[in-house]
Amino acid sequence: MNLGSNEDTICAISTAPGVGGIAVVRVSGKMAFEYVEKVFSKPLAQSLSHTAHFGKMLKDGVVVDEVLATVFQGQKSFTGENTVEISCHGGLYIQQQILRLLLDNGCRMAEPGEFSMRAFLNGKMDLSQAEAVADLIASQNEASHAQAMHQMRGGFSKEISSLRERLIHFASLIELELDFSEEDVEFADRTDLKELVDEILALVNKLVHSFSLGNVIKNGVPVAIMGAPNMGKSTLLNALLKDDRAIVSDIAGTTRDTIEDSVVINGVQFRFIDTAGIRKTENEIETIGIGRAIEKANQASVVLYLVDASSITREELVTATSEFQEQISDPNKSFIVVGNKVDRHTGDIGELYSKFEFLDEVVFISALTGKNIDGLTDLLIQKLNLGEIGNHDTIVTNERHHKELLEVQKSLTEVRQGLDMDITGDFLAIDIRKSLHHLGAITGEISTDDLLSNIFSKFCIGK
Numbered sequence: 001m002n003l004g005s006n007e008d009t010i011c012a013i014s015t016a017p018g019v020g021g022i023a024v025v026r027v028s029g030k031m032a033f034e035y036v037e038k039v040f041s042k043p044l045a046q047s048l049s050h051t052a053h054f055g056k057m058l059k060d061g062v063v064v065d066e067v068l069a070t071v072f073q074g075q076k077s078f079t080g081e082n083t084v085e086i087s088c089h090g091g092l093y094i095q096q097q098i099l100r101l102l103l104d105n106g107c108r109m110a111e112p113g114e115f116s117m118r119a120f121l122n123g124k125m126d127l128s129q130a131e132a133v134a135d136l137i138a139s140q141n142e143a144s145h146a147q148a149m150h151q152m153r154g155g156f157s158k159e160i161s162s163l164r165e166r167l168i169h170f171a172s173l174i175e176l177e178l179d180f181s182e183e184d185v186e187f188a189d190r191t192d193l194k195e196l197v198d199e200i201l202a203l204v205n206k207l208v209h210s211f212s213l214g215n216v217i218k219n220g221v222p223v224a225i226m227g228a229p230n231m232g233k234s235t236l237l238n239a240l241l242k243d244d245r246a247i248v249s250d251i252a253g254t255t256r257d258t259i260e261d262s263v264v265i266n267g268v269q270f271r272f273i274d275t276a277g278i279r280k281t282e283n284e285i286e287t288i289g290i291g292r293a294i295e296k297a298n299q300a301s302v303v304l305y306l307v308d309a310s311s312i313t314r315e316e317l318v319t320a321t322s323e324f325q326e327q328i329s330d331p332n333k334s335f336i337v338v339g340n341k342v343d344r345h346t347g348d349i350g351e352l353y354s355k356f357e358f359l360d361e362v363v364f365i366s367a368l369t370g371k372n373i374d375g376l377t378d379l380l381i382q383k384l385n386l387g388e389i390g391n392h393d394t395i396v397t398n399e400r401h402h403k404e405l406l407e408v409q410k411s412l413t414e415v416r417q418g419l420d421m422d423i424t425g426d427f428l429a430i431d432i433r434k435s436l437h438h439l440g441a442i443t444g445e446i447s448t449d450d451l452l453s454n455i456f457s458k459f460c461i462g463k
């Protein structure tokens, strides 16, 4: 992206590509009003901000379309520059003609994310907020939408900025001490500095911790469906997805690779992964499938282990579950045993329950008839503890922020240890500077052209 061209007035179609009832062409920059006036039937420059003007788009005196031009004056716009949003009829030809007219009369085509980048450069939002705009548009479920919204309104960046300001204050006092190094003075009160570092570390630790949850909210909760062949894994996936995506068959070992699909339950996106059946096999392809299945289970947030509740004996269950759990590397992984095929069970229900008694977490279902699938999904929601997240809690969902926060955590921990060991100011100053750098990188107070173009080029044109 050419970052040196902020003097240009840019334009782009800001609505989704394709035909619609209406489309919006956005124009932003110093000359926005003047350029639009060249092809619009009414003057705009003197209009009040946030007013809409009905008029005609004209090419050599011929009407291209009747449109509504909305005027945003300078700082009051999204970008912080003079902006006109032209709402035209949504035909492709009309959209292209209007864009052509604007390009022929002084505007330049906007680069991907350039409107948002200008908003950042003009101080309308900080970097983490700009990134939230992208997340907001990309969000596919209620929870990730709420997070992006919260972040866009300021999220944790205000808190980070103010803590950073206080740290800058200390940094400058310590740098001052270095100037007077001969005289052994201490301008920066070490106890106060320790307190501040602890305060920042507490926030940073909380934010770093929230990332695993944030990731889940943004990308969906991975749930692996595991178990021996023919236990009903594919049938369960279909019941969860409510369609016939996975192949169901009576021949053992049909699901050789993993199948994955998403479904939104109570506002949370789940990614269900149907895996190859786990059994001892000579078949090479099946062995690879099983290896992948175990890998998926290790990556998943929750593992569902399916057994045939109607036929399994207590001894078989004990062996199967313990053998399976041995292959899962994280002993704290959420692990739910699912007793499937309860529709086949005849006889005493108490007898069925007693076989499973020794397990911590078990749920009985029939994937075939749909019995208690809701019970299973309720349990999944409960497992995630999502109820604890309100709209006001700060959750880090952005990979870049997470990386910067880890760096802050590292350097601040070093500052803290340095303070405990009474190390000299010059060493403290190095680690404090590092922390300041990474804190500033989150909100964009410290940024490079490369970083900016990397972030904004991921946006689409018109954003």
Ligand code: GDP
Residues within 6 Å of the ligand: 227, 228, 229, 230, 231, 232, 233, 234, 235, 236, 247, 248, 249, 250, 252, 253, 254, 255, 277, 340, 341, 342, 343, 344, 365, 366, 367, 368, 369
């Ligand atoms: P997978 O190998 O674990 O994926 O098992 P499938 O989903 O392919 O199911 C194997 C067989 O068990 C199929 O014939 C299914 O119709 C049957 N099946 C799956 N779930 C149930 C259930 O809840 N009740 C009954 N009676 N049969 C089931």
